[in-house]
Amino acid sequence: MRRADRLFQIIQILRRSGRPVTAAAIAAELETSKRSVYRDIAALIGQRVPVRGEAGLGYVLEGGFDLPPLMLTSDEVEAAVLGAQWVEGHADADLARAARDLIAKIAVTVPENLRPLILDAGARTAPGWNIPPDGLDVAQARAWIRSGRKIALVYRDNEDRRTERVVWPIVIGYLDAVRTLIAWCELRQDFRNFRIDRVADATFLDERFPGRPAALRARWLAGLPKRKGENPADHR
Numbered sequence: 001m002r003r004a005d006r007l008f009q010i011i012q013i014l015r016r017s018g019r020p021v022t023a024a025a026i027a028a029e030l031e032t033s034k035r036s037v038y039r040d041i042a043a044l045i046g047q048r049v050p051v052r053g054e055a056g057l058g059y060v061l062e063g064g065f066d067l068p069p070l071m072l073t074s075d076e077v078e079a080a081v082l083g084a085q086w087v088e089g090h091a092d093a094d095l096a097r098a099a100r101d102l103i104a105k106i107a108v109t110v111p112e113n114l115r116p117l118i119l120d121a122g123a124r125t126a127p128g129w130n131i132p133p134d135g136l137d138v139a140q141a142r143a144w145i146r147s148g149r150k151i152a153l154v155y156r157d158n159e160d161r162r163t164e165r166v167v168w169p170i171v172i173g174y175l176d177a178v179r180t181l182i183a184w185c186e187l188r189q190d191f192r193n194f195r196i197d198r199v200a201d202a203t204f205l206d207e208r209f210p211g212r213p214a215a216l217r218a219r220w221l222a223g224l225p226k227r228k229g230e231n232p233a234d235h236r
Helices: 003-016 023-030 034-046 074-090 093-109 138-147 213-222
Strands: 051-054 058-061 149-156 162-174 179-185 190-195 199-208
Touching: 003 023, 003 034, 003 058, 023 034, 023 058, 034 051, 074 093, 093 138, 138 149, 138 162, 138 199, 162 190, 162 213, 179 213
Parallel strands: none
Antiparallel strands: 051 058, 149 162, 149 199, 162 179, 179 190
């Protein structure tokens, strides 16, 4: 690997990590020596890249630094297009349209030699099949998640029993065959997963739920190991 490519990859490694990365971990990923990593880190700092060393912990890339957009490798282009294809085939109509727009934007901005990876992609995903219709406006639900507002649901379980409940939405889960709304349920006083096709009625409330949506998502994520055996398309 050329040194310029290695420097770029070190920045990528630090940028995608939310915690300090050791020289040993960087060296292992790049298949080089720790001594080379030390020299490369020194070179990046010399070029005013805001890399900070944490004694005994590793390196972090401070905020406020970014690279020019769409400096993508061939694997990254294929990964982006493959992901966008999956979204186009499985997500709600608004996200599917956004995925098509994303592919078009990538196609006109990447170098000429990478365009065949988009226009005649060798990596493909099958479109969604037999996905049931949504029982609520998923695009609006995503907007309510971002703004931290409540939704009142009339929900049918797998035995067609109906319940009414107010939820604090935090995540839309896109599975192969169904979409789910993950939310804090005021009725159950816990996180619950609701299949969106089983929502009989939904009222989008102006009332905000307490705290930040990100903090609520963190609580949900922290509890996932306890729910390891839970069916993501079910609720209790």
